[in-house]
Amino acid sequence: EPEVTQTPSHQVTQMGQEVILRCVPISNHLYFYWYRQILGQKVEFLVSFYNNEISEKSEIFDDQFSVERPDGSNFTLKIRSTKLEDSAMYFCASSEALGRNEKLFFGSGTQLSVL
Amino acid sequence: GENVEQHPSTLSVQEGDSAVIKCTYSDSASNYFPWYKQELGKRPQLIIDIRSNVGEKKDQRIAVTLNKTAKHFSLHITETQPEDSAVYFCAATLPNTDKLIFGTGTRLQVFP
Numbered sequence: 001e002p003e004v005t006q007t008p009s010h011q012v013t014q015m016g017q018e019v020i021l022r023c024v025p026i027s028n029h030l031y032f033y034w035y036r037q038i039l040g041q042k043v044e045f046l047v048s049f050y051n052n053e054i055s056e057k058s059e060i061f062d063d064q065f066s067v068e069r070p071d072g073s074n075f076t077l078k079i080r081s082t083k084l085e086d087s088a089m090y091f092c093a094s095s096e097a098l099g100r101n102e103k104l105f106f107g108s109g110t111q112l113s114v115l
Numbered sequence: 116g117e118n119v120e121q122h123p124s125t126l127s128v129q130e131g132d133s134a135v136i137k138c139t140y141s142d143s144a145s146n147y148f149p150w151y152k153q154e155l156g157k158r159p160q161l162i163i164d165i166r167s168n169v170g171e172k173k174d175q176r177i178a179v180t181l182n183k184t185a186k187h188f189s190l191h192i193t194e195t196q197p198e199d200s201a202v203y204f205c206a207a208t209l210p211n212t213d214k215l216i217f218g219t220g221t222r223l224q225v226f227p
Contacts, residue, residue: 048213
């Protein structure tokens with residue numbers, strides 16, 4: 001069964017450093033998403049991406065965040081200057097766009113720790 | 116905005132018993148309600164979903180019911196097995212948005 005893959009599985013960084021989280025969505029999927037889960041809290045929507053541009057973003061997704069699809073397979077989330085409160089599990093997801101947010105397939109996540 | 120509450124936070128059942136997890140949502144316009152299962156250290160996986168024009172959906176031992184009047188939906192697992200042990204998340208979404216709003220999760224433990 002095709003899967004969304006994420007790398008790295010764990011990332012430790014110093015506050016103020018830039019990090020790039022990488023994702024390879026399922027190949028025939030058209031919608032891509034980033035969600036995050038701070039320890040003990042709900043899974044939260046960050047951003048969706050369709051047709052090579054941001055479709056929707058949450059209030060969490062401020063100027064420190066950006067997404068990119070640099071080639072036909074990768075989808076990345078960049079945090080320019082990490083803060084302690086960015087520590088969380090970050091999930092990438094993709095869907096065939098049957099509906100805008102239906103039947104999402106999630107990756108295994110990247111655990112980001114900001115020290 | 117939409118808010119989703121999920122109960123209970125933990126649930127322990129004996130193998131073979133049924134398990135029920137309940138979620139409520141705040142916005143009556145919500146139109147799609149998926150359930151995800153996350154085993155320890157693994158990715159969340161969609162196990163069943165329901166749209167607002169349907170009251171119940173079943174897939175083998177798993178069923179979801181939706182009560183639009185009361186704004187709640189429930190996951191029912193019958194004949195539970197140890198491999199059903201996981202964290203289960205409900206979610207809801209509004210039309211014309213890409214955002215899934217998740218519940219806080221229920222940790223289900225099925226004891227042999």
